[in-house]
Amino acid sequence: MSRLKLPQWFVLLLPAIIILSAVVLIPLLLSLYSSFTPYRLTRPETLYKWIGTFNYEKAITNANFWAAFGRTVLLLTIALNVEMLLGLGLALLVNRVTWGQRGLRTLMMFPMMFSPVLVGFQFKFIFNDNVGLVNNALQSLGFSDVAIPWLVDANLAMFSIIFAEVWTSTSVFAILILAGLFAIPRDPLEAAKVDGCTPWQTFRHITLPYLMPFIYIALAIRSLDVARAYDIVQIMTNGGPARRTELIWTMIGRTGYVDAKMGYANAMGYISIFLAIFFTIYFFKKLNAARTELGMGG
Amino acid sequence: MAQVHLKNVSKSYGALEVVHGINLDIDHNEFVVLVGPSGCGKSTTLRMIAGLESITGGDVLIGENIVNDLPPRDRNISMVFQNYALYPHMTVGENLGFSLKIAGKSQDQIDAAVAEAAAILSLTEYLERKPGALSGGQRQRVAMGRAIVRHPDVFLFDEPLSNLDAKLRAQMRVEIKKLHQKIQTTIVYVTHDQVEAMTLADRIVIMRDGHIEQQGTPLEVFEAPANTFVATFIGSPPMNLLDGIVQQDGTLQLGGGVTLNVPQQYTAKTRPGQKVVLGFRADNLMPCGHSLPMEGESAEIEMTVVLSEPLGTETLLFGALAGQEVQAKMLNPRPVSNGERMMFNLDLTRVHLFDGESQKSLR
Numbered sequence: 175m176s177r178l179k180l181p182q183w184f185v186l187l188l189p190a191i192i193i194l195s196a197v198v199l200i201p202l203l204l205s206l207y208s209s210f211t212p213y214r215l216t217r218p219e220t221l222y223k224w225i226g227t228f229n230y231e232k233a234i235t236n237a238n239f240w241a242a243f244g245r246t247v248l249l250l251t252i253a254l255n256v257e258m259l260l261g262l263g264l265a266l267l268v269n270r271v272t273w274g275q276r277g278l279r280t281l282m283m284f285p286m287m288f289s290p291v292l293v294g295f296q297f298k299f300i301f302n303d304n305v306g307l308v309n310n311a312l313q314s315l316g317f318s319d320v321a322i323p324w325l326v327d328a329n330l331a332m333f334s335i336i337f338a339e340v341w342t343s344t345s346v347f348a349i350l351i352l353a354g355l356f357a358i359p360r361d362p363l364e365a366a367k368v369d370g371c372t373p374w375q376t377f378r379h380i381t382l383p384y385l386m387p388f389i390y391i392a393l394a395i396r397s398l399d400v401a402r403a404y405d406i407v408q409i410m411t412n413g414g415p416a417r418r419t420e421l422i423w424t425m426i427g428r429t430g431y432v433d434a435k436m437g438y439a440n441a442m443g444y445i446s447i448f449l450a451i452f453f454t455i456y457f458f459k460k461l462n463a464a465r466t467e468l469g470m471g472g
Numbered sequence: 473m474a475q476v477h478l479k480n481v482s483k484s485y486g487a488l489e490v491v492h493g494i495n496l497d498i499d500h501n502e503f504v505v506l507v508g509p510s511g512c513g514k515s516t517t518l519r520m521i522a523g524l525e526s527i528t529g530g531d532v533l534i535g536e537n538i539v540n541d542l543p544p545r546d547r548n549i550s551m552v553f554q555n556y557a558l559y560p561h562m563t564v565g566e567n568l569g570f571s572l573k574i575a576g577k578s579q580d581q582i583d584a585a586v587a588e589a590a591a592i593l594s595l596t597e598y599l600e601r602k603p604g605a606l607s608g609g610q611r612q613r614v615a616m617g618r619a620i621v622r623h624p625d626v627f628l629f630d631e632p633l634s635n636l637d638a639k640l641r642a643q644m645r646v647e648i649k650k651l652h653q654k655i656q657t658t659i660v661y662v663t664h665d666q667v668e669a670m671t672l673a674d675r676i677v678i679m680r681d682g683h684i685e686q687q688g689t690p691l692e693v694f695e696a697p698a699n700t701f702v703a704t705f706i707g708s709p710p711m712n713l714l715d716g717i718v719q720q721d722g723t724l725q726l727g728g729g730v731t732l733n734v735p736q737q738y739t740a741k742t743r744p745g746q747k748v749v750l751g752f753r754a755d756n757l758m759p760c761g762h763s764l765p766m767e768g769e770s771a772e773i774e775m776t777v778v779l780s781e782p783l784g785t786e787t788l789l790f791g792a793l794a795g796q797e798v799q800a801k802m803l804n805p806r807p808v809s810n811g812e813r814m815m816f817n818l819d820l821t822r823v824h825l826f827d828g829e830s831q832k833s834l835r
């Protein structure tokens with residue numbers, strides 16, 4: 175009996191290859207394929223009809239898609255910057271605390287412990303125009319006597335969503351930056367003091383360069399997170415009113431599961447993945463540059 | 473250029489006092505070395521002068537001014553750290569010029585000062601490199617360059633050579649000495665290496681457990697140690713110390729039945745029955761026939777050699793005397809076998825006597 179002799183490395187890798195193909199590769203290829211078909215969940219036979227790049231053309235020429243795309247980039251830009259600045263400030267403050275710092279650090283993680291769906295419900299209630307906390311507070315304090323439509327007005331709704339997003343995730347930045355602060359050696363900071371630096375100059379010229387790698391790691395992680403934002407928006411506004419807070423993934427979700435146009439949804443998904451890939455590559459480039467600055471990278 | 477004065481300066485961490493009211497006056501252009509065993513408070517003292525550590529009690533003066541509450545940037549000092557503490561994200565040139573940039577100097581002034589410092593320390597060809605791409609010795613020089621570009625009043629060094637290998641250390645020692653002659657600035661230098669202390673210092677300050685044990689020129693502390701601690705700390709090999717009791721007849725009874733005359737210079741300072749410690753260096757105990765001619769009072773002692781360490785021009789001999797290990801030196805050495813009994817000459821004019829109780833010199 176002649177047996178095909180597989181190379182040993184291949185045999186050893188086989189379990190991994192099988193599992194990876196079953197879990198990642200095949201679904202990926204299938205979804206990629208389906209984006210070239212008019213596949214509808216309700217009519218399985220449509221999966222076998224090849225329509226070329228029709229779905230992609232349709233997505234690219236769809237103004238709603240680009241509006242959602244732009245809104246996602248906007249959310250990403252604003253939320254990440256605000257979170258970064260707040261997180262940096264928070265980390266610097268916590269770093270100065272000498273008594274009870276452990277407790278504070280644990281406390282800081284609390285927002286991360288809630289499911290985004292719950293956070294969505296929480297803020298949906300807080301920003302509700304009739305029974306919400308914010309409007310009630312504003313009215314009882316006499317700042318306003320009308321019900322502000324937090325989740326209905328397009329700009330206010332976007333603001334509310336960003337607010338919720340920042341509330342949940344500032345601590346991601348704070349914790350990573352705090353780790354960075356702990357990792358800074360004491361000597362260069364003291365050398366800077368001796369070299370005549372004021373506390374601000376020390377921060378600007380020594381502390382910040384040391385923190386940059388940590389900030390970029392946080393940005394890379396969070397940009398992936400925000401680029402696929404779905405749950406908070408879905409709960410708080412459901413992309414509405416009238417698509418005014420529609421993000422890429424709420425739109426894709428609606429197209430795929432509500433309108434059942436899976437092929438089209440997959441095509442949009444593949445386009446928007448470029449967004450995530452772009453930001454990831456961008457921040458990793460920055461990260462590497464910052465590490466090289468510090469003489470850490472290769 | 474400035475004087476530095478420490479007046480009754482102390483430092484506590486919580487309830488633990490680690491520097492106990494030390495007094496030290498440092499002159500213009502003086503090179504003072506703080507030396508002592510690990511944990512004796514040398515770094516703490518230096519960091520209090522720098523302003524990196526708050527002062528618990530007493531006053532620190534630089535020039536005429538009390539600087540207790542001034543931050544480091546207002547003291548016009550520069551400091552070289554044990555681990556160099558270079559800024560890893562700046563090039564060598566930027567490291568050197570950083571303090572001038574912070575001081576708001578023009579780029580031309582900065583470039584000129586950096587070029588000058590780089591030339592003094594032969595760093596010119598590395599100016600564009602990051603510290604990560606330098607050897608230990610080069611980093612060390614950058615750290616020194618960063619300190620000298622500013623022409624500070626006082627230089628503070630905290631064990632700057634302890635991360636270098638022996639050869640480089642010897643080289644850098646010479647460099648530092650030359651540098652001091654060239655730039656003429658007050659220097660306070662911390663080390664636990666007594667050779668560094670002896671070779672560099674105008675004045676050595678020996679510390680132990682947060683106290684100053686003795687200060688003086690290198691020769692003074694070598695020739696006239698104030699107590700047994702200084703005697704064993706300064707000099708290599710360390711001074712031999714033997715316990716003894718002064719007898720009625722003016723002799724000194726060491727353990728194991730060894731008896732010597734109390735050296736003349738000490739007869740008036742001892743009394744019968746007093747417990748004393750006899751100290752002498754290996755250079756003053758030499759085998760008969762292999763020693764320098766001894767002029768004054770001397771004693772002959774017989775001793776068994778346990779071990780010999782040939783060093784080339786001389787040999788160190790380890791023996792047991794009065795139940796304790798002592799070291800002797802042999803000039804024009806010949807091979808010595810372990811266990812050989814030899815006669816030694818002890819130069820009594822150069823021995824030291826310390827009080828058995830206080831361990832202080834009886835000189």
Ligand SMILES: Nc1ncnc2c1ncn2[C@@H]1O[C@H](COP(=O)(O)OP(=O)(O)OP(=O)(O)O)[C@@H](O)[C@H]1O
Binds near residue numbers: 509516
């Ligand atoms: N932050 C601190 N908290 C408590 N004790 C400290 C602190 N820093 C230093 N000490 C103690 O102060 C004493 C003196 O420390 P210092 O660093 O001045 O020693 P040193 O003479 O420089 O020793 P070495 O030669 O090892 O550098 C040590 O016993 C040390 O344990």
Ligand SMILES: [Mg+2]
Binds near residue numbers: 514515516630631
């Ligand atoms: Mg030290």
